[in-house]
Amino acid sequence: MMGSENQGFEEAHLFASREEMENLVLDEPLSNHTNNHQNNNSYSNYRSATSSLSDTTHHPLSPPILATPAESDPLLSPPLYRNPGASDNHSYIEPPSYADVIFSPFDENSVKEINGLDSPSQSSESSLSLSRSPSSSSDYIKITVSNPKKEQDTTNSLVPGGNTYYTYLITTRTNIPEFGSSEFSVRRRFRDVVTLSDRLAEAYRGFFIPPRPDKNVVESQVMQKQEFVEQRRVALEKYLRRLAEHPVIRLSDELKVFLQVDGRLPLPTSTDVASRMLDGAVKLPKQLFGEGNAVVAPQEVVQPAKGGRDLLRLFKELRQSVANDWGGTKPPVVEEDKLFMEKKEWINDLEQQLSNASQQAEGLVKAQQDMGETMGELGLAFIKLTKFENEEAMFNSQRARATDMKCLATAAVKASRFYRELNAQTVKHLDTLHEYLGLMLAVHGAFSDRSSALLTVQTLLSELSTLHSRAEKLEAASSKIFGGDKSRIRKIDELKETIRATEDAKNVAIREYERIKENNKCELERLDKERRADFLNMLKGFVVNQVGYAEKISNVWAKVAEETSGYAKDSS
């Protein structure tokens, strides 16, 4: 997700058919372009792009997308595409003034790994040639989700008669050696995605892990099956692609297994809630009565306290956090990194501004959409008037008027189309805002990883100090008795054992905390860098887009003004 997207590629196609639109024959249904078909690979993309607001432009050279063509991100086309048609259409593309605006691809590109994305941040001048920055030919992962199929659940069915679910075909193409193969696919169901997401959250604490798609339980009941499945397919694809963009996660075992290994996703020791609860319930009495292993096993410390398994640990950490908040004394280890605290506050502010900007961007898109629609309707109304006047004309003045009306109507229809195209592009650009807003969730997750790790450390530290003071008291009492107190001595030894184990746990917890802090730091740096690049990209793309279409629209109307200039109010 933090990769940027190639909008130049997209724009190339849309600019290609200006001639075509100018040759619009009004008597034909307006969506009929077939007469003006140019032998141009980009043509099909152009058509589909103009036909609706958010459209797929499935490039003919990209791997066949089976089944539903709908909304796979059109910008993630295969890297090697060059638009041969575009060079033919050179003369049809932007007016000369545009040429002043040529700029070279972002240098930031060479820093980022490209995952099957075209070199991002192209100016629209790249409509002529998709020059890609050299590094883009290195590592890539291209994931496609397709072909939803209904399947029967034959095992573990609580409901008699079995229940059905959908699986999706996940196809990966990559040149990363760790995967062992360059193209492979698996079938996965949504439940597997949830598992993947959970596993990643456990393994990569402190990282900004892209949030998985919602379960959407309500929607799955209420929506039409087809629509819901398609919506889910799109969401899954987006999610997996975002994972693949993350420099660390893309190389994770969890993702590798998910993408490559067929069959049920291997489950960890106790994923289902029921067994977790049982685990916890079994341990609790022992812990509460102070017997046996009252200590958190070191390896468990690297995970936050989970409900069910670690009830005792949960209680302790809760007590600790209350003590932190309301207790008079400061906890032994404190979040001292002032830089981090400032950063956290800043992230919250950023989130708020992103949310606001994202909302207003939606408003802008709607307004542009409406403008285009109404302009089109106006054009159609005048076309009807034109026909009417021509049919019923009794005077030449009527015929002249009909001609004028047709001129206006044609222009209005063209302008309407331009507005719609402009908007389709605007949506794609401003989508970056939405994307980063979504990422904020991942940031919060990473920060809370840090907080809970810190809490674990604090809890262990205060436990240690409690244990130490208990040991001291026992020793003091025991030393008063000459020759020693056999039972007390035994107790002291046990206590010392517990202290040692707790020390170990504490050290592990501290290491974990430091590790997470480091992850946070790296991720924040990465976020800053990528966000800056993506936003600059977005701004440029947005602005270039606006300029381009404003120029086109202006030209359309300038012609009408010229043709009707005879009516201008002169000093008669």
Next chain:
Amino acid sequence: MEQQRSLSGSGQSPRSPSSQPYLSVSVTDPVKLGNGVQAYISYRVITKTNFPDYQGPEKIVIRRYSDFVWLRDRLFEKYKGVFIPPLPEKSAVEKFRFSAEFIEMRRQALDVFVNRIASHSELQQSDELRTFLQADEDTMERMRSQETGIFKKKPADLMQIFKDVQSRVSDVVLGKEKPVEESNPEYEKLKHYIFELENHLAEAQKHAYRLVKRHRELGQSLSDFGKAAKLLGACEGQDLGKAFSELGAKSETLSIRLQKEAHQLLMNFEEPLKDYVRAVQSIKATIGERANAFRQQCELAETMKLKEINLDKLMLTRSDRVGEAEHEYKELKAASEEATRRFETIVRLMNEEIVRFQEQKTQDMGLAFYEFAKGQARLANSIADAWRSLLPKLEACSAA
């Protein structure tokens, strides 16, 4: 909005044969008068003319909307067959009645209205126009509140006969309810054209009005977006933050530009379309008048024939009522001839008017289209320029 029109072949002044007669009017200076529910807008009407019956060279009077209505109604009654220029709508939603935009639109429309009358070869000669342009405010108010129609001081006899005929004939002679209509295929075509035209125009005008709204909405959304971008820029800081802030500023600038264009669109494109619709509705009213005149002509002709037959009968029987009947017959004959004359005048006038109407509308629409296209082109250019100015800065950011 003054329109200097030199008018040919009208109102030749014997005193100054060398100077061209002219009559130019402007409606200006709307002022709100009165309080509360009784409040209204008054306008200054400035007349510059060298017409003989007018107090030249310049006269200024104060008029209100109902005075214009009076003028229109009087002309409509007197000059049947002429397409009387339309007035802007009477009632407006209470909220907007005194909004600056509405007042300006109305003023403009009233100005156009009076000027059209002043440049119409027949209408400009009317007493009604002269009264409207010259009478003092008290006289105007008196005229305005006078009853109209049946109590007019015109020769009542013909009018009376017409009225009588209407009631008698429809009861006795015709029997059937169906009104008599012309069987003129060309006229039928014209009627059909006018009625259809109104529908098409109304639709176009509706979309034009919506387009004005869309401009306003786009302006608003750009303003909101601009503000949000600025805030985001403040948060981001550094060069990226500056880029956002500048984007936001440009966005707000364009918002203002769009609001301006919306107003232009309303005045120069939507209003002319509305005016076109009103004009067509005025023609429909004239069509109605022509139908009335035709009916009267038919009915009177029928009645006259009956009277003739009756007279012959009476003459045969040597009744002493022959004299009376003869007199009545003569009167009816005169009335019938008058009705025919009136009808034929209407037909003649309408034929002239329709030619003039079509030509005028082609002009009006041509101008409206020109203004519309010019406005849109200018707007698009502003938009392109504004956004384009950001590019060097964005370039600098990414190069850094």
